[in-house]
Amino acid sequence: MRPTVPQRPRATVAVIGGGVGGLAAAIRLAVAGHPVTVFERNDQLGGKLGVHQRDGYSFDTGPSLVTMPAVFEELFALAGRRLADEVDLIGLDPQFRYRWPDGTMWDVPAATGRTGLPSPIFSGPGDADRLERFVATGGAMWDVSERTFFAGPMSGAMTGPLSLVRRMRSPRDLTTIRPLTSLHAFAQRQLGDPRLVQWASRYATYSGSSPFRAPATLACIPAIEARYGCWYPRGGLGELRDALVRLATRVGVDLITGTDVTRIALHPGRTRGGAGPCHRGTTDPQVRGVELADGSFHPADIVVANVDADHLYGDLLPDRRALRKVRRAPRSTSGLAILAGVRGETPGIAHHNVWFSESYEQEFAQLSAGIPADDPTIYACVSSITDPSQAPDGCENWFILVNTPPRPDRVPASYADVVLARLAAHGVDLTGGLEFVEVITPGDIESKFRSRGGAIYGTSSDGRRAAFLRPANRGSCRGLYLAGGSSHPGGGLPLVMISARIVAEIIAGDDW
Numbered sequence: 001m002r003p004t005v006p007q008r009p010r011a012t013v014a015v016i017g018g019g020v021g022g023l024a025a026a027i028r029l030a031v032a033g034h035p036v037t038v039f040e041r042n043d044q045l046g047g048k049l050g051v052h053q054r055d056g057y058s059f060d061t062g063p064s065l066v067t068m069p070a071v072f073e074e075l076f077a078l079a080g081r082r083l084a085d086e087v088d089l090i091g092l093d094p095q096f097r098y099r100w101p102d103g104t105m106w107d108v109p110a111a112t113g114r115t116g117l118p119s120p121i122f123s124g125p126g127d128a129d130r131l132e133r134f135v136a137t138g139g140a141m142w143d144v145s146e147r148t149f150f151a152g153p154m155s156g157a158m159t160g161p162l163s164l165v166r167r168m169r170s171p172r173d174l175t176t177i178r179p180l181t182s183l184h185a186f187a188q189r190q191l192g193d194p195r196l197v198q199w200a201s202r203y204a205t206y207s208g209s210s211p212f213r214a215p216a217t218l219a220c221i222p223a224i225e226a227r228y229g230c231w232y233p234r235g236g237l238g239e240l241r242d243a244l245v246r247l248a249t250r251v252g253v254d255l256i257t258g259t260d261v262t263r264i265a266l267h268p269g270r271t272r273g274g275a276g277p278c279h280r281g282t283t284d285p286q287v288r289g290v291e292l293a294d295g296s297f298h299p300a301d302i303v304v305a306n307v308d309a310d311h312l313y314g315d316l317l318p319d320r321r322a323l324r325k326v327r328r329a330p331r332s333t334s335g336l337a338i339l340a341g342v343r344g345e346t347p348g349i350a351h352h353n354v355w356f357s358e359s360y361e362q363e364f365a366q367l368s369a370g371i372p373a374d375d376p377t378i379y380a381c382v383s384s385i386t387d388p389s390q391a392p393d394g395c396e397n398w399f400i401l402v403n404t405p406p407r408p409d410r411v412p413a414s415y416a417d418v419v420l421a422r423l424a425a426h427g428v429d430l431t432g433g434l435e436f437v438e439v440i441t442p443g444d445i446e447s448k449f450r451s452r453g454g455a456i457y458g459t460s461s462d463g464r465r466a467a468f469l470r471p472a473n474r475g476s477c478r479g480l481y482l483a484g485g486s487s488h489p490g491g492g493l494p495l496v497m498i499s500a501r502i503v504a505e506i507i508a509g510d511d512w
Contacts, residue, residue, distance in 0.1 A: 013304060304481045308486045
């Protein structure tokens with residue numbers, strides 16, 4: 001008679017923060033059989049994937065496009081659903097419309113399913129071949145990164161380069177991703193036209209970074225957009241958030257909004273002093289649950305923190321040693337957003353638009369000095385171009401965003417006047433048709449999301465070791481895990497989905 005193998009008990013899980021990373025982790029863990037409760041401080045789930053509505057206008061106030069939809073398809077399939085049945089994704093064509101101060105424009109077309117982009121009409125002899133090589137190299141960078149950096153956690157309490165090197169097949173992998181070269185320097189070397197150099201350098205801002213300090217590895221992002229496309233969920237990004245909420249409910253996740261977690265509680269242990277609760281005593285500290293703002297206690301064997309790591313180790317689980325490590329990483333940029341309801345139709349506007357500054361060097365020098373740029377690069381999403389439901393008939397919903405330093409004291413709401421004036425200098429004067437203007441400042445971001453300085457992505461990719469300074473997915477105590485943009489592998493919708501997958505895989509293998 002074969003002996004009975006005892007079934008491993010299921011752990012009770014508390015997820016702090018109902019952003020996309022937290023929801024995705026909760027869904028994966030619930031599918032694995034764990035009882036899961038998500039606690040969200042705000043009244044709306046989705047974290048930075050937010051929606052603001054006013055007077056018939058709707059604005060996506062966080063992510064404004066979906067790349068790599070396969071990471072969402074995987075999650076939905078895991079829970080027995082099809083993403084296509086829940087969200088109507090529209091492939092954008094053009095993906096982006098870029099403009100430069102000299103009047104030139106480039107429409108980047110829809111994805112072709114391969115890594116490649118047609119050369120812009122303003123390019124000179126040889127530029128088409130250079131652009132093709134640049135994007136192809138970015139594709140190779142992604143292929144290496146996908147099976148190394150994004151394949152799982154980095155070892156130790158914080159991420160480390162050796163964890164990456166151990167996953168590489170050969171030294172050629174390391175030379176392919178070019179971690180010691182900045183994105184701007186790589187673009188200058190590969191691309192002849194300075195406008196294309198500026199276009200390529202812009203991709204550093206996808207992680208709140210400077211192209212002059214972030215690694216050339218970020219050249220994989222335009223290759224990803226060329227290969228997988230830029231997608232818009234009909235009805236706005238809130239449709240994707242709502243689909244995730246429905247999926248979480250379907251698999252049994254308990255979603256609690258308007259409830260603030262104030263502390264992560266640990267099992268008591270003997271104390272010998274030390275830098276924080278996770279470094280005291282002779283026993284291995286382990287979480288036992290979370291305390292809520294109303295004074296109640298929710299027991300949990302596992303806590304998944306989908307919050308800024310600075311808030312985690314500074315407030316929820318005070319730990320000086322872990323906090324010092326978090327603060328060694330450079331903070332990402334913040335941003336100032338303008339939500340404008342505009343009467344009429346603006347000629348020449350696409351769904352996604354970028355107006356470049358005269359000088360990236362000057363712009364990022366000011367940002368690095370903690371000063372808002374005099375001439376910022378301006379991004380505008382006007383989703384009513386694709387989806388008329390997002391604005392009243394004959395009107396446009398303008399979501400305008402510029403990078404700012406993570407210094408709320410230096411970026412007042414009045415900086416919106418500078419941004420609108422610069423947009424008018426580019427030939428787009430919205431003032432005559434404005435129904436209303438609302439401004440989101442770095443201070444607003446800091447207050448709503450408890451992200452120090454209003455840093456949108458938590459930590460940036462600035463510097464050769466920045467990616468390895470991010471907090472690891474396994475926390476500093478037993479039973480504590482980190483998911484979302486503040487932890488490995490970083491910010492942005494695809495990456496927080498990957499972080500949720502990594503966390504679920506770690507938990508499945510850990511002896512909690």
